[in-house]
Each structure stands twice: as C-alpha cells, then as structure tokens.
Amino acid sequence: MPAPFSAATVAVRVPATSANLGPGYDSFGLALSCYDEVRARVSGAGLDVRVAGAGAGTLALDEGHLVVQAMRAAFDLLGAQPPGLALECANAIPHGRGMGSSAAAIVSGIELARGLSLDGRARLSEVEALALAAEIEGHPDNVAACLLGGLSIAWSSGGRGNGVRAASADQLAATGVRPVLFIPAEQSETKAARAVLPAQVPHADAAFNAGRAGLLVLALTSRPELLLAGTEDRLHQGYRAAGMPASAGLVRALRQRGVAAVFSGAGSSVLALATAEQAGPAAELAPPGWECAALTFSAGARTALL
The missing domain is CATH 3.30.230.10 (Ribosomal Protein S5; domain 2)
Structure with a gap:
C-alpha cells in the first residue's frame, strides 16, 4: 500500500x-x-x-x-x-x-x-x-x-x-475603502480582553448592533458613505476601552474626524476603514511608537x- x-x-x-x-x-x-x-x-x-x-x-x-x-x-x-x-x-x-x-x-x-x-x-x-x-x-x-x-x-x-x-x-475594492492598521509596540491578550465582557447585555444594545451589522455589510460592499455609522458598537469595545486607553483614544480621535475606526479584533491594534481622501490624514494621527500600515483587502x- x-x-x-x-x-x-x-x-x-x-x-x-x-x-x-x-x-x-x-x-x-x-x-x-x-x-x-x-x-x-x-x-x-x-x-x-x-x-x-x-x-x-x-x-x-x-x-x-x-x-x-x-x-x-x-x-x-x-x-x-x-x-x-x-x-x-x-x-x-x-x-x-x-x-x-x-x-x-x-x-x-x-x-x-x-x-x-x-x-x-x-x-x-x-x-x-x-x-x-x-x-x-x-x-x-x-x-x-x-x-x-x-x-x-x-x-x-x-x-x-x-x-x-x-x-x-470579495468585491470590496470597488468601494474605494482602504484598510489602515495602527499597530502599537505592546501586545495584548485575547483571553484577557474577552474576560472583561459581561455575560449578558441589554436588549437595546443587542438590537443596536444587529442594525449596525447589517449596515456595515452594505457600507463595505456598495455604500462606503455609511461606514462611520456601520462601525458603531455597543457589545464589546466600550467594555474593553479601559484596558487599552491608547487604542481607545486613537479610535475616538479618528472617529471624531469622520474616519470609521474600530479595535482590530480584541486589540490592541486599531483598524481604520478610510476613503482615499481620509487615508493620508488618518495616518498622521498615529501615536508615537505606533506603526501605521496602509494595506489592501x-x-x-x-x-x-x-
């Protein structure tokens, strides 16, 4: 054999x-x-x-x-x-x-x-x-x-x-959205980031995220002008913010400038889903010591x- x-x-x-x-x-x-x-x-x-x-x-x-x-x-x-x-x-x-x-x-x-x-x-x-x-x-x-x-x-x-x-x-490139990653020097542990999440969340928060998740699919595949609203979240990022203050601060700064920014996974990196016009100015917000990587899908x- x-x-x-x-x-x-x-x-x-x-x-x-x-x-x-x-x-x-x-x-x-x-x-x-x-x-x-x-x-x-x-x-x-x-x-x-x-x-x-x-x-x-x-x-x-x-x-x-x-x-x-x-x-x-x-x-x-x-x-x-x-x-x-x-x-x-x-x-x-x-x-x-x-x-x-x-x-x-x-x-x-x-x-x-x-x-x-x-x-x-x-x-x-x-x-x-x-x-x-x-x-x-x-x-x-x-x-x-x-x-x-x-x-x-x-x-x-x-x-x-x-x-x-x-x-x-896989038709994401047609929207013109550019993923930009902000990567800190320090590591974070997924297990610790998941441990701070509550076992239950309010029904209103679950309903909020259901609507935003559907909106995000539309934003990423055909309507990029909806990205800022489509990346809003009430289930996990708020609970994790205290453990990653620099990451949370960067997300806040980017979103205040109209850039759809979120924690990348459990952190500590930050993902910005930027338009072509936003990508350059967004990169300038990288904190000292952080790497900024303009990637593609x-x-x-x-x-x-x-």
Missing part, C-alpha cells in the same frame, strides 16, 4: 485578519495584505520546526507550536500521522495585536495537512476545515476570513465545531506544491 502522504513540500500563504469590525462581534472578519508563509514536508522521523520573523525566539519549536498542533488535529481527521515533519515559518503578522496571528497559524496547519495528505483536500472539505479551525481557535471570525478572504461572515448552528459556516464577499489562504 503506498504511503498516504505526498513527497512534495507544501507551501501555504495565509493573510492577517481583523475581526469584529465594530458591531460584528465573533462573526465578521476581513482578510488583509500582510502574510505568514509556511512550508512543510513529511520526513522520515522526528519534528524540525524553524521560525523567522514575528515570534522568532519566543514561539515553541516542538509539539507546542500552534501550526504543529493544528496539523496534528487535521492529520487525525484524515486518518494518519506522518512519520516525521519538517516545518519552516516566515511570519510577518504581528503577535498579540488583534491581527489574527493565531488564526493564521491554525489555518496554516490545517492547509498543510490537507496538502501533505494524498487527496487531503477532498477527504477534508473546506467546510470541515473551517469547523476544525474554529474549534481550535474557539471562535470563527478570524479563521473564516483567513480561509475565505475578503469580508467573511461566520455563523454556527450547533454540532461538531458548533456547526460553523461562513460566507464571503486580501484573498484567503493559498496552497502550493513545491
């Missing part, structure tokens, strides 16, 4: 993502043009992990590495673990800044396992890959955007992986055999 693994090296490029986008808590995500590039091949034995760029010197180089964990989970679903693995990560997505670095690692691992397993993409479908990624990550917004690209909207209906499904729209994960 032939080995169930490819002899080729598999390369995956995965985009950074920004989740929530204001009102779309745990469901909306954008794929952005900042990428991690990861390669893997099946070896005779052992595990060799190498990391360059973001996380070099701090990430685990063993079975604790998140890409490896995701690969192992996917290989289990595919029915066999390889005898050995060699993994190389070239990371550009900052860690702990609300830019989806963990989602990128998880999606990388799953896509690598699908690519290295013979007929892996047929045996582990995109729907199943999304469900596994959401199960590992704990929420679907970033992983959906990373897999599908563009603007993604994820939802769940129960079952394995919470029955996660997602849809995406991106396609989802891409896999190639080398």
Whole structure:
C-alpha cells in the first residue's frame, strides 16, 4: 500500500485578519495584505520546526507550536500521522495585536495537512476545515476570513465545531475603502480582553448592533458613505476601552474626524476603514511608537506544491 502522504513540500500563504469590525462581534472578519508563509514536508522521523520573523525566539519549536498542533488535529481527521515533519515559518503578522496571528497559524496547519495528505483536500472539505479551525481557535471570525478572504461572515448552528459556516464577499475594492492598521509596540491578550465582557447585555444594545451589522455589510460592499455609522458598537469595545486607553483614544480621535475606526479584533491594534481622501490624514494621527500600515483587502489562504 503506498504511503498516504505526498513527497512534495507544501507551501501555504495565509493573510492577517481583523475581526469584529465594530458591531460584528465573533462573526465578521476581513482578510488583509500582510502574510505568514509556511512550508512543510513529511520526513522520515522526528519534528524540525524553524521560525523567522514575528515570534522568532519566543514561539515553541516542538509539539507546542500552534501550526504543529493544528496539523496534528487535521492529520487525525484524515486518518494518519506522518512519520516525521519538517516545518519552516516566515511570519510577518504581528503577535498579540488583534491581527489574527493565531488564526493564521491554525489555518496554516490545517492547509498543510490537507496538502501533505494524498487527496487531503477532498477527504477534508473546506467546510470541515473551517469547523476544525474554529474549534481550535474557539471562535470563527478570524479563521473564516483567513480561509475565505475578503469580508467573511461566520455563523454556527450547533454540532461538531458548533456547526460553523461562513460566507464571503470579495468585491470590496470597488468601494474605494482602504484598510489602515495602527499597530502599537505592546501586545495584548485575547483571553484577557474577552474576560472583561459581561455575560449578558441589554436588549437595546443587542438590537443596536444587529442594525449596525447589517449596515456595515452594505457600507463595505456598495455604500462606503455609511461606514462611520456601520462601525458603531455597543457589545464589546466600550467594555474593553479601559484596558487599552491608547487604542481607545486613537479610535475616538479618528472617529471624531469622520474616519470609521474600530479595535482590530480584541486589540490592541486599531483598524481604520478610510476613503482615499481620509487615508493620508488618518495616518498622521498615529501615536508615537505606533506603526501605521496602509494595506489592501486580501484573498484567503493559498496552497502550493513545491
């Protein structure tokens, strides 16, 4: 019986993502043009992990590495673990800044396992890959955007992986909206940012966000003049502001100037969805020590055999 693994090296490029986008808590995500590039091949034995760029010197180089964990989970679903693995990560997505670095690692691992397993993409479908990624990550917004690209909207209906499904729209460039990320030097922890959120919210706040979420989809796909209203939120950003005063202050300053700005995911980065006229002046508001990155919307994960 032939080995169930490819002899080729598999390369995956995965985009950074920004989740929530204001009102779309745990469901909306954008794929952005900042990428991690990861390669893997099946070896005779052992595990060799190498990391360059973001996380070099701090990430685990063993079975604790998140890409490896995701690969192992996917290989289990595919029915066999390889005898050995060699993994190389070239990371550009900052860690702990609300830019989806963990989602990128998880999606990388799953896509690598699908690519290295013979007929892996047929045996582990995109729907199943999304469900596994959401199960590992704990929420679907970033992983959906990373897999599908563009603007993604994820939802769940129960079952394995919470029955996660997602849809995406890729006609965003036609609106002329430009994503601008403001990235601080300090990291934040998603777990801590989620811990400050209340278990229940007022019905009026839930209704407010439902309306704004629908408005945001319209704004991003065809009516960019609605972005400022469409990015308003009452479910999470107000609760998180005290823990990220610099980020909250930047969001406030941008919005006072008419720029649709939100926390990027759980922070600490800030995402501005700016028009062409707003992008330059908005960049000038970056606090000292912060990086300002003018990006574009991106396609989802891409896999190639080398």
